[in-house]
Amino acid sequence: MENTLEMLKLADPPTWELVRRELAAGRSELDRSRISLLVEHTLWALTLETSFGRCLAQSLAGLLAAGLPACRVALFIKMVRQAAGVGTTLGLIQARYLAPVIASGNKCLLRKYNRTVEVLLTKGSYTLPETLKLGARLISSGRLDDAAAYFDLLIAIFRHPLTYNRSMRLVYLVPRAVASMRPAARHFQIRQMIRLVERDVELVDDYIQGLEKGLALLDQKALALFLDRAVRRLERRFSGGRRFLALEAADARQLARSLQTAVDLGMVKARLDGYLQARTGLPLTIAPLTGTEPGGDEMVASNGRQVLLADPLDILPDFDSNLALAKTLVRLEACYYEFGTFDLDLDKVADRHAIDFGGQTQSTSGQACSMEIFCRLFSYPDLAADLITFFEHLRIMRLAAIHYPGLVKRSRPFLLLGAEKLSRRRQPLHPLWPLYRRLVLGMEQEEVSRDIPAGLSGQLEKAAGRIAEVEDSAAAVWRSYRQVETWLAGRCRLEGGVYRPLKFPLGWRVDWRRAASAWPEYDRKAAEVKDLLAARGIRVYKSDLKKLLVASGGNPSGRQLAELIQNGSRNTTAQEAGKKIVPASAGDLEGILAGLRNDSSADGPNPGGPAFYYPEWDCYLDDYLHDHARVQERKPAAPGEDGFYDRTLMEHGGLVARVRAAFERLKPEGLSRLRPWSEGDCLDYRALIEYAVDRRCRRQASERIFIKRLKQERDVAVLLLVDMSRSTANAVASGRCSVMEVEKQALVVFCEALEVVGDNYAIAGFSGTGPLAVDYFRIKDFGEPLNREVKARISAMSPQRNTRMGAALRHAASLLAGVPARVRLLIVVGDGFPNDQDYKHDYAIADTRKAVQEAAARLIHVRAVTVNMGSDPRLDELYGRQRHYVIEDVLDLPDKLVKVYSTLTRY
């Protein structure tokens, strides 16, 4: 086999490498004849064109390695060879996209694929790659029905006579629209599209627009109903029907809204994020549960950083009920954070309940969170997790009844509904379920006695009665686990060593696996610091250290650590026990913490362009490092993508118009009333009285007795400093585009607004690596007209490297200081905290804060707009309290940025 493959290596080493990898990943070992077949056809293809050869080799190796029957492999080769006979481009396309169809073994699908290729070729081979790529992807992910429907759609569209431009548009538009459909809704949404295409191919655009605006949230029946109405409209008046379909008509939006039952996370994320943060005081956000991790029928979960919610949520018959359910799920999940479920500390459990875990918690303590370690202490971790959920729900419900009676009142109907649903299931109920119903949900008692022995029931109830903290829940689990396990084994719940977990109403449970992934780095650091302190005789709880790390963004100060040690209950316990505590100085503690900070060396100087040197504030030295940062002025690297500016204006036409109107209104507010004036619009009564008094006293009377209204010059100069760091390449929550793209769109809207109001403005970006290579991109200078070049520079902005914010701020401030204006404003638009080589955490925050203070000393107002992250108290440290704005949903940036600006500069 190796010898045969060697021929391939000699012919084209990359192809050989590709084949080797495919075969290694395959299911079955290939015999000599199959290897020969592979090599023979690959060599043939390589002689035609290298890329074709490589593609065929990869696909064929994949098919062979998957153990496909010889007849199907032969069919694949035959079809590829036929296509290559027409041209290598077509051969390459077939080699790439036919393979998954053949691999699926579905003859009907193959027929549809062939028909699709045939129809698309009538328009040209340029229509094939983009369209077939999605088909192959759907098949590879096992969605054969969707793929079949998609091929039907392509046939229906491209058999119409289309111009080249129209074809090109549809080639990109249709696959993108189909790919963005929810998997559960994709099939019927495609079928409805086919229905419309058969009427008129022009309707594709309107339907896709309608889907984006809300039709995608309709279920199958509702969508069919909506389209029935749309078709009737189309028959009556075609143009009106198109507007209806695209949800441009008010009555269409109303109908879609009334038919919609599902709650889309995008619709409610911002308000639920706000609720979560207000409720818990933590920078938590909502994220979709679907697609994050496979989670069965659960609707909500937590990973310690985010609350994961089913998206879309379509459980109840109407939209309002689903919305109320979504809110209830978030409310309940927030209880875990507020009441400290995820703050479990096994040392606290051991200390408070005199439990000896026998050193089992030590071995993995550095790598895992306490909840995970605790559950893994037991032979059935899921049973331990069920028990801790049981006790925690009991505790949470008690606390909520005291602090949040409204929450309990509003959650209860949903919990009961969930309980009812579980009780109606065909599967045998978990033996603990009746006890949960009685104790947690407060439901009827008589069922319990049939399912659980009185002794165990009494013991669990007794344990439940003593629970105040999460550690008490853990202790209750520790004490009752053995008995519960024995009882469940007798009830066939532990068959074959597999535990079948308890189903909780609404899927609300403590998910120890997800919680384990929340802050692994802080778990590790907390364990390290705890060990280092323990070596000095200082006992601190790991959970307290972890909380400190989370609150300080991973880098607490020595003072904060000293306070924790001082106030920590663990040392009090140790003191009471007569143990000697070695006092630790702040310097000693700083030494411990210094080991946690990452150090890396700076890069060398970056050549080219005018460069400027600035000092940097070293918070550890408490002094400036003179000429430490080198800022290099640059222009964006590549010529901008043509038309980005105009395209944004088109896409955000509504917003731009609204912003322009708002800024038009801002201008009249700049009207000033001048008085006392010698001529004007009306008399100033105060000046008039003085005039009369002076005349009466025979004094020289001033004739300036009028009020004149004049348009006031807005003497404002603003510099917008945009973060161009690597992180701006991240996709926004919806995944539609990157943070940088949204930042650029915001710049476009901002420019349009500023052009209306007439303020002098400049735009710059910043990035860099190390103190000697801080890049400052001059996108638009003060006084420079908004011409094609500026627009091209905005288009060319792209994510670069790191963020050394202090140096960029100092350079921006020095430029702004030279602009003659009464009010000078510097707005920083970024997506997080400064971060560069040797420039992290406290150091970076202190330097940035210093740069902000230096700017303030030059009478420059610095404000910041932070996007794509939850609000963080450390932003106060960075920019000062009430000097920054957090925009959770980055897609709001274009709108919010101009709002922020108008608020800042209103007269």
Place this chain on the structure above:
Amino acid sequence: MKTEDHRSCDQAAGFYLEKEPFYLPLGREVELFSAAWQARLPVMLKGPTGCGKTRFVQYMAWKIGRPLITIACHEDLFASDLIGRFLLKDDQTVWSDGPLTQAMRIGAICYLDEIVEARKDTTVVIHPLTDDRRTLNIDKKPEVLPAHPDFMMVISYNPGYQSVVKDLKPSTRQRFVAIDFDYPDPEREELIVVREGGVDAATAGRLVSLAAKIRSIQQRGLAEGASTRLLIYAAKLIGRGIDPRRACRSAICLPLSDDEQMQETLGDLVDDLF
């Protein structure tokens, strides 16, 4: 001289506070203000809306036994509105003191509320008053009026006002001793709401808890967090039989924001509590 004092007393009569205003000290502000008054230093109170700045001035005026003249500043407030002007009366021209001049004559505490709202050229007239000269130049009379020994100038200033155009000039700021105010801690705020709003401690506790939550999301689009004053309003409505959720919406949520999304979030927080 005796006649002058007598006349001052008559003029001041309406400005004395007869009843002790309720004020719960939050720190050492009472001590600081008293020291500033003894040294006749002007005072600037900084803090968010509705945290008790005005109530504090009232309390201090009562405590030190001086009349209090309050001027709400606005953008159309002129120097002559503060100092005074000649008026025509019958066939005569009569000088009428403005509130600032009046306060200087009777030795009152002159409180300029929300000084940033006043025009910058107006605020300049207080400059000679707020340094060691303690005089007011009345150019219309002409007269240089020395301040009464007990005269004191107090201004309030809200750093949360977001417009940088309306910032105080450094030359004005540097004439004052500043006292920083913030919302009271939960325990004290609860006491205040119980005392002023007339509700039980449990309800007051929930209102305070609601305020803390709202303040924690101020950055998400609220100009300012829920003030103690709003909590008292809500408590007063609840005390008069209004459903707590409705009272909170009317007295706290709606005044804070017009944004529909924010209203929903605030409503959800209220729903948790009642």
